[in-house]
Amino acid sequence: MREVKIKGTEQSYPVGKIVCLGRNYLDHIRELGNKVPDRAVIFCKPASSMLPDGGQIELPPYTDDCHHELELAVLIGQSGKNIAEEDALQHVAGYGVALDLTLRDLQSELKDKGLPWEIAKGFDTSCPLSDFVPAAQVDNPNDIRLKLKVNGELRQDGTTAQMMRTVEEIIAELSQYYTLEPGDIILTGTPAGVSRIQSGDQLDGEIEQVGTLSVSVK
Incomplete structure (x- = not known):
């Protein structure tokens, strides 16, 4: 069972759902040539997709175009369903730094066929x-x-003020579809600047007031 920890405490949570929000930064939507969605674009990652700080990314052999996407992660600490926006932050236990890695070539192929692209x-x-x-x-x-930064070069530089939906709005909307439970993690979308990573790359992410994340590509 995978767990996440709250820094400076003895508290930890078994990981439940990893629920992700796509197309939440307008500049990122534009850089990929996507349409601005009428409602949240939601997908999930399995807990088995997690990689701890300091780990190595393993690129699958069936892709040649894996992109990095830096995101603010929100850890749910209190269960809720149909949560009101004004109550949303009461359900948050902590914040973390995450990367949502995306096999862009496979995603594009599946989208073109009208198929789900969670793989x-x-x-x-x-x-x-x-x-x-x-x-x-x-x-x-x-x-x-x-x-x-990738190999010391700044690739993504944004602020959560650029999000189309606030953290409160995200939690409220997601809780209409899923009961949010302690240990669930929400990824809130990525700013512009996504690009391809390859073997040997070093990725260093930082979110103000939250912390850092450093991983390499095998």
Whole structure:
């Protein structure tokens, strides 16, 4: 069973659902040539996709175009269904740094055929994830800076203020479809700057007030 920890405490949570939000930053939508969605684009990753800080990404042999996507991760600490926006942050236990790795070539192929594309998102090691800081340590999750460097070169540099949906709105909307439970993790979308990674790359992510994440590609 996979667990995540809250930094500076003895608290840990067995991981439940990893629920991800796509197309939540307008610049990222534009860079991929996608349409602005009317409702949240939601998909899930299995717990087996998690990779701890310091780990190695293993690119599957059936892809040649894996992209990095730096994201703010939200850890649920209190169960809820049909959560009101004004109550949403009461359900958050902590925040972490995550990467949503995407097999862009496979995703595009499946989308063109009108097929589900979760296998392009949920492969082993596709969700590098840091430990979480207590929710109270983050002043405002909707206004913190995200940066990702690949081999020392800045690739992504944005702020959660650019999100189309706030953390509160995301939690409220997701809880209409899923009961959110302690140990569930929400990935909130990525700013512009995604690009291909390859064997030997070093990825270093940082989110203001939250922490850092460093992984390499095998």
